[in-house]
Amino acid sequence: MTFDPRFQRALDRFDALNAQDPHTDLVEGRPEPRELVYARRMTQWLHRLEPDASAALQLAARSQHLMRWHISRETFPKDRAGYIRWRTTLYDFHADRAAEVLREVGYDDAMIDRVRSLIRKQNLKTDPESQTLEDVICLVFLENYFAQFARDHDEEKLLKILRKTWRKMSDRGHAAAMKLNLGPRELELIQKALAS
Secondary structure, eight states: OOOOHHHHHHHHHHHHHHTTOSOEEEETTEEEEHHHHHHHHHHHHHHHHOTTOOHHHHHHHHTTTTTGGGSOGGGSOSSHHHHHHHHHHHHHHHHHHHHHHHHHTTOOHHHHHHHHHHHTTTTTTTOHHHHHHHHHHHHHHHHHTHHHHHHHSOHHHHHHHHHHHHHHSOHHHHHHHHTSOOOHHHHHHHHHHHHO
16 A cells, blocks of 8 residues: 555544543553553554555544544433434544544545445445454454453343344454453353353
8 A cells, every 4th residue: 555644644633632532541551541542452453354454444443433532421311222322423423523634634535435434334244344344343342341341241231242242243253253362251251142
């Protein structure tokens, strides 16, 4: 891929925005902005899964949770419908913020529309890049967030979430997930979820 200075400027801008996250995660004992950590993990997993990913897919992966803290889960009802509305609202929010950055650095409408489509998970089962992004999202969750999530929820809910996660992934995503270095409890939950 020919070097495009707009690409690095967009990544830098995404990172600068995510660095403003007031929430932090510990990385090697140091607190770092949560969404900046997430964005870097997305990029790392994308490079592992799809080393020749297009610029659009790389930009979508890096901006997947762009400025997520601006729309809190608590602002929506605590039921399933509220959760779905929150997630749908976030897809549009992340896509819109990413589009603003891409426009600022000089990308054309075709690239902006493509990145927006990927972030909004359009044509998930028919668009290979959209499916790759979904695989990356699931792998980042399983590798980095599932263990903590599992400590906070009962087994029935966890099995339900694991089955949904598995259904979203491709065969390639499944193969990568089975090679993750997970703890014994997480592995046991995955095996239970897949067995039933």
